[in-house]
Amino acid sequence: MDETILASIEKYIADQILKQPNRKIAKEEALISSGLIDSFSLMDLALFVEDTFGVRIDDTELNAETFDSLTQLVTLIESRR
Amino acid sequence: MTIVSDRLKVLHEQDPERVSVVLQFAGKDDLPLTIDRLIRGSVAFSQTLAREDIEPGDVVVLILQHGEELVYAFWGAMLHGAIPSIMPFLTEKLSPERYRADLAALIAVTKPAAIVTYSEFEADVRAALSPGDSVRRVILTDQFETESTAPLDSLRGFEQGSDDIALLQHSSGTTGLQKGVALSHRAVFNQLNAYGNALSLSDQDLIVSWLPLYHDMGLIAGFLMPILSGIPLVLMSPFDWVRAPYRLMQSVSKYRGTLSWLPNFAYNFCAQKIRDRHMEGVDLSSWRAVINCSEPVRYESHRAFYEFFKRYGLRREALQTSYAMAENVFGVTQSPLGSEPVVMELDRESFMVERIARSAYDGRPSMKMMSSGRPLENTSLRIFDQHGNDLPDCIIGEIALLSDCMLSVYFHRPDATQQAFRDGWYLTGDYGFSLHGELFVSGRKKDLIIVGGKNVYPQDLETLTYEVPGVHAGRSVAFGMFDDTQGTEEVVIIAEVDSDDEDEHQRIADALRAHVTKNSAIALRHVKVVGPKWIIKTSSGKTARTANKEKFLKELEESK
Numbered sequence: 001m002d003e004t005i006l007a008s009i010e011k012y013i014a015d016q017i018l019k020q021p022n023r024k025i026a027k028e029e030a031l032i033s034s035g036l037i038d039s040f041s042l043m044d045l046a047l048f049v050e051d052t053f054g055v056r057i058d059d060t061e062l063n064a065e066t067f068d069s070l071t072q073l074v075t076l077i078e079s080r081r
Numbered sequence: 082m083t084i085v086s087d088r089l090k091v092l093h094e095q096d097p098e099r100v101s102v103v104l105q106f107a108g109k110d111d112l113p114l115t116i117d118r119l120i121r122g123s124v125a126f127s128q129t130l131a132r133e134d135i136e137p138g139d140v141v142v143l144i145l146q147h148g149e150e151l152v153y154a155f156w157g158a159m160l161h162g163a164i165p166s167i168m169p170f171l172t173e174k175l176s177p178e179r180y181r182a183d184l185a186a187l188i189a190v191t192k193p194a195a196i197v198t199y200s201e202f203e204a205d206v207r208a209a210l211s212p213g214d215s216v217r218r219v220i221l222t223d224q225f226e227t228e229s230t231a232p233l234d235s236l237r238g239f240e241q242g243s244d245d246i247a248l249l250q251h252s253s254g255t256t257g258l259q260k261g262v263a264l265s266h267r268a269v270f271n272q273l274n275a276y277g278n279a280l281s282l283s284d285q286d287l288i289v290s291w292l293p294l295y296h297d298m299g300l301i302a303g304f305l306m307p308i309l310s311g312i313p314l315v316l317m318s319p320f321d322w323v324r325a326p327y328r329l330m331q332s333v334s335k336y337r338g339t340l341s342w343l344p345n346f347a348y349n350f351c352a353q354k355i356r357d358r359h360m361e362g363v364d365l366s367s368w369r370a371v372i373n374c375s376e377p378v379r380y381e382s383h384r385a386f387y388e389f390f391k392r393y394g395l396r397r398e399a400l401q402t403s404y405a406m407a408e409n410v411f412g413v414t415q416s417p418l419g420s421e422p423v424v425m426e427l428d429r430e431s432f433m434v435e436r437i438a439r440s441a442y443d444g445r446p447s448m449k450m451m452s453s454g455r456p457l458e459n460t461s462l463r464i465f466d467q468h469g470n471d472l473p474d475c476i477i478g479e480i481a482l483l484s485d486c487m488l489s490v491y492f493h494r495p496d497a498t499q500q501a502f503r504d505g506w507y508l509t510g511d512y513g514f515s516l517h518g519e520l521f522v523s524g525r526k527k528d529l530i531i532v533g534g535k536n537v538y539p540q541d542l543e544t545l546t547y548e549v550p551g552v553h554a555g556r557s558v559a560f561g562m563f564d565d566t567q568g569t570e571e572v573v574i575i576a577e578v579d580s581d582d583e584d585e586h587q588r589i590a591d592a593l594r595a596h597v598t599k600n601s602a603i604a605l606r607h608v609k610v611v612g613p614k615w616i617i618k619t620s621s622g623k624t625a626r627t628a629n630k631e632k633f634l635k636e637l638e639e640s641k
Binding site for chain 1: 107108172173174175320321323324325326328350354356533598599602604606
């Protein structure tokens with residue numbers, strides 16, 4: 001597990017999506033199924049991942065079945081790099 | 082005068098093989114439904130209702146997502162003479178407990194005879210039922226009749242008269258769900274006629290929509306109007322659109338769409354999130370009107386949208402505005418197509434303080450306001466002062482309307498119905514002014530918050546805050562604050578607690594954010610927890626939302 005990827009996504013979600021820079025997100029915390037990430041922000045997350053790590057997440061994959069935690073998202077990114 | 086069933090029959094006789102609706106699903110092939118297929122599916126559903134002993138005049142609540150079943154259930158209910166009402170589906174953001182409470186509130190007032198949903202959702206629906214309530218059947222999609230054996234005109238929907246109620250529209254939240262707007266067949270067709278004329282609707286048109294059908298803009302402009310007017314509709318799911326807003330443009334390009342409706346925030350959302358690579362090969366030159374509706378309309382949002390999409394063939398004069406509400410079926414005004422909506426540059430202070438729309442002068446601070454257009458041919462508007470006197474041009478007052486397509490009643494709510502009218506005029510609760518026959522909408526009398534086109538009642542959010550430990554009843558306030566970047570309102574909640582401890586405030590703020598979002602499906606941008614005696618109360622002990630909003634904004638300004 002690449003901790004720098006994880007940390008940068010956590011920071012992006014806290015700063016840009018939740019607008020709560022001090023918010024800590026646990027590695028296994030549910031992001032989508034819990035409603036933590038608003039559906040209006042899912043595309044932002046996908047664009048951030050694409051721009052930062054060069055990994056494309058299709059819009060049909062922006063759901064809890066594909067990834068629902070930081071760990072799962074990082075695993076997905078690593079599998080496609 | 083016609084009724085929905087008659088119109089469907091005529092459309093079927095004219096050209097059964099014409100494609101009426103193309104349903105789109107992300108990652109799957111498009112599904113075209115001919116009129117014949119739509120009618121057969123709907124007849125089969127009306128037979129399902131007959132089998133389940135649902136009577137004409139009964140309310141049937143549809144809790145279904147985008148798809149074929151929703152189309153058949155809606156039109157099939159009407160062909161049976163029942164009254165359909167579409168309720169939002171449970172989303173990840175909303176807790177199941179709150180959803181059940183909202184559904185129970187709807188059932189208590191609307192008294193539906195049946196609820197239609199999926200088998201996987203049956204348990205959630207049944208949990209909202211109580212012994213002795215009105216719901217006689219929960220009908221699951223896998224129990225739908227699949228064969229339409231009955232002749233179309235043997236169905237009981239053909240027995241209806243034009244003053245019978247055709248459908249109910251609700252807005253969201255506990256308050257909205259308890260106020261169903263009941264619309265007659267007469268009102269529906271009068272609206273379609275008048276609004277169709279305002280748009281110069283013709284058989285050359287094609288409507289593309291992603292809007293949810295539980296909202297008036299989606300239900301009327303993006304579903305009922307095209308289907309009943311015999312104009313093709315390309316319909317995608319709001320869930321797919323929000324994850325990939327460029328699908329709207331791709332569909333307009335693919336099908337040569339001519340008309341779409343969007344809430345104001347969507348102009349900002351599309352302009353900010355769509356990238357050039359999503360737009361390869363897309364040509365928007367067929368779009369003759371993209372109509373901004375259901376939230377305050379902003380010139381800046383139109384400009385941002387135009388600046389991004391002009392290189393894909395979007396015409397400047399395609400950007401249009403409308404003022405609409407379920408209580409008038411849909412459209413109240415429409416900007417004249419073919420030219421840009423009127424934009425006024427107003428003196429800010431006169432507008433804010435004197436409530437007068439005065440042209441900007443002497444280089445003083447100004448603001449742009451965009452017109453929502455002119456009243457439909459069947460709708461008259463007045464601007465009232467607080468005593469019910471008519472106001473002249475450029476003076477801000479409450480907008481009232483009179484038309485031949487107004488609601489029949491708020492369903493089972495004689496109290497709300499009576500309050501809504503003055504001498505036959507419907508009081509909209511919106512503020513605005515008129516100028517040379519154009520309507521400019523400036524704000525709301527009611528404390529309603531509109532987030533991304535969705536109506537949110539602050540009292541519903543405040544009630545939720547009282548459920549958070551540490552927050553006492555009557556000691557929180559919710560209001561909306563316009564965000565220029567998003568092009569819509571954002572929700573602010575202020576809660577007063579006994580403690581002055583900062584850590585304790587932070588902890589309660591986190592809990593508030595989580596609880597309110599989970600129970601309202603509304604994301605909160607600002608949650609402020611304050612110590613004792615912060616919140617301003619009126620003399621009667623109620624929280625004064627406007628005064629608290631002003632205090633909050635002043636503190637926010639000072640902290641910068």
